[in-house]
Structure formats: C-alpha cells, structure tokens
Amino acid sequence: MTELRSEARGTSVIVNVLDVLRCFTVERPLIGVTEIAEQVGLHKSSISRILSTLEQERVVERDEQTRKYRLGVGLIAIAGPLLANLDVRQVAYPILQELRDSTSETAVLNIWDGSESISVEQIPSNRLVKHTSVMGSRYRSALSASVQIFLAHEIPERCAQLLASGEIELSGLSVEEYCARLELVRERGYAVNYGETSREEVAVAAEILDHRSEVVACAMIAAPFYRVGSSELEELSSAAVTAARKISQRLGYQSNNR
Structure with missing residues (x-):
C-alpha cells in the first residue's frame, strides 16, 4: 500500500511538472509564478518549488528584469535526440x-x-x-x-x-x-x-x-x-x-x- 501511495504521488508530481511546462507557449514565452499557478490550479509555493528544480536543470530560466520564467536550453538536450532521429x-x-x-x-x-x-x-x-x-x-x-x-x-x-x-x-x-x-x-x-x-x-x-x-x-x-x-x-x-x-x-x- 505504501508503494502504491508513493507511485501515485510520483505520477502526480510528473503530471504537475508537465502542466507547468505546457504554460509556456509562443504567445506567452515569458510567464510568472502567479500566472502559472492560476492556469494549472496549484498553490504558488508548489509552482515555485517546481520552477526552482527546473531552473537547476536549465529546463527553465529566469528573466532578471521581470523575474518571470522562460523555457531554457536544457530542453534542447531532451528534445535533441528525438528531433535528430x-x-x-x-x-x-x-x-x-x-x-x-x-x-x-x-x-x-x-x-x-x-x-x-x-x-x-x-x-x-x-x-x-x-x-x-x-x-x-x-x-x-x-x-x-x-x-x-x-x-x-x-x-x-x-x-x-x-x-x-x-x-x-x-x-x-x-x-x-x-x-x-x-x-x-x-x-x-x-x-x-x-x-x-x-x-x-x-x-x-x-x-x-x-x-x-x-x-x-x-x-x-x-x-x-x-x-x-x-x-x-x-x-x-x-x-x-x-x-x-x-x-x-x-x-x-x-x-x-x-
């Protein structure tokens, strides 16, 4: 039962991360924590934690002037093999x-x-x-x-x-x-x-x-x-x-x- 709970929680976290990444679009390449939280229906503190981790992995990066986020070059490393093949x-x-x-x-x-x-x-x-x-x-x-x-x-x-x-x-x-x-x-x-x-x-x-x-x-x-x-x-x-x-x-x- 503990394993099942852990697995369900892990799946939920992955879904939340993907939901956050989907907030970045061509029309809205730069977006803030509050806007993302409203769009995905999560608390701002949860969004901040997700973005902090993604920033460490260079999947997102923060704009110094606005303090909002944009997609980072780390995504290229992930998508590169797919596009190449x-x-x-x-x-x-x-x-x-x-x-x-x-x-x-x-x-x-x-x-x-x-x-x-x-x-x-x-x-x-x-x-x-x-x-x-x-x-x-x-x-x-x-x-x-x-x-x-x-x-x-x-x-x-x-x-x-x-x-x-x-x-x-x-x-x-x-x-x-x-x-x-x-x-x-x-x-x-x-x-x-x-x-x-x-x-x-x-x-x-x-x-x-x-x-x-x-x-x-x-x-x-x-x-x-x-x-x-x-x-x-x-x-x-x-x-x-x-x-x-x-x-x-x-x-x-x-x-x-x-």
Whole structure:
C-alpha cells in the first residue's frame, strides 16, 4: 500500500511538472509564478518549488528584469535526440531547402500529435519580409493549413470529438461546412489557409505519406498575404504538393499503395 501511495504521488508530481511546462507557449514565452499557478490550479509555493528544480536543470530560466520564467536550453538536450532521429525530418530537410529556394518563401515541416499540429523543421525565406514561426510552434485552429491536412485523415469520430470539445478551434464555418472542406482536402492532397487565421499570412500544406500510405507529416509553405494573389497561390500549392510527394517517395510511399 505504501508503494502504491508513493507511485501515485510520483505520477502526480510528473503530471504537475508537465502542466507547468505546457504554460509556456509562443504567445506567452515569458510567464510568472502567479500566472502559472492560476492556469494549472496549484498553490504558488508548489509552482515555485517546481520552477526552482527546473531552473537547476536549465529546463527553465529566469528573466532578471521581470523575474518571470522562460523555457531554457536544457530542453534542447531532451528534445535533441528525438528531433535528430525523427526519420521524416531527416528525409524532408533537403527537399524543404529546395522548396524554399524554388518559391523564395518559408518552408516548414509539421507533424501531428493527436490534437495539435507541431512545427519540427523550418527553412526561412531569404526575403527581407517573410513569415516565420518558432520551432515547436503548435497549431490548434481548424483553419490552419496543416491542421486541415491532419484532420482530413483523422478517424471521423475523432475529428468530431476534437471539434466538439474545443481542442480544435473552429470559427467562421459550421461543422458541416468544415467537414465538406476536409473532404476536398482529402481529394486534392493539400490545404490552404488564405488569411483565415491571420490576415497577414497565407499558408499551403500538402500531405506526406509513408510506406503504409498513412499521413505522417505535411510540407507547408508560409508567405506574407500581400505577396500571394490567385496565380501565386496556385504556384505555391503545386510546389508544396511536389515537395510532399518527393518526401513521401523517400519514405517508401508508392502511388499504387492506395
């Protein structure tokens, strides 16, 4: 019984630590003890102890001016082996470079964790004005191009659950309209976000399939809205699809697999 209590307590501590780390986002990279405590529902003293330990391990670091915390370089040591051994990332990198060079726009690789689209590689545009995001950025908007790709290939029941629970944020369309849009994404193999999540950005994402014909990632192009008209959008869509097909082939996908 003592062992069970100890194990349950240990599990609880781990969950609390993960909850604290999830408070750091692209939108809120710097956050204080009080804010974290309110978000995760723990006492400030508990948050302070967790952050103190994480700071010792360099997983978080404190900003000297605000006394708030940000994620630290210690996370790189933890995530590095995962990224280095992520096959699709290794395979995709040179093709993403080609995609960036051929379009002069930012090329991105995203994967799906079951409820969010996550950026795991990015080759920024060489242009002075460009659209980029932080590595590890997570996307939950239903109208995000990468989220459309992944939801189009989710089990319908799971897709409905994500939308109903609010884990995936849908606005501007009804569920029926959105599902019809996903059907179109499945048919053509790419998705477009034409200023729908941000008036300043256009994104095109294309599905990447492995040897089992399963979607494992997407290749995405991100560009400033003012630079992309209808003809440019068509060109970017074609380029994204071509790049995604190259990556898919290197992963063992064959068109007759389907």
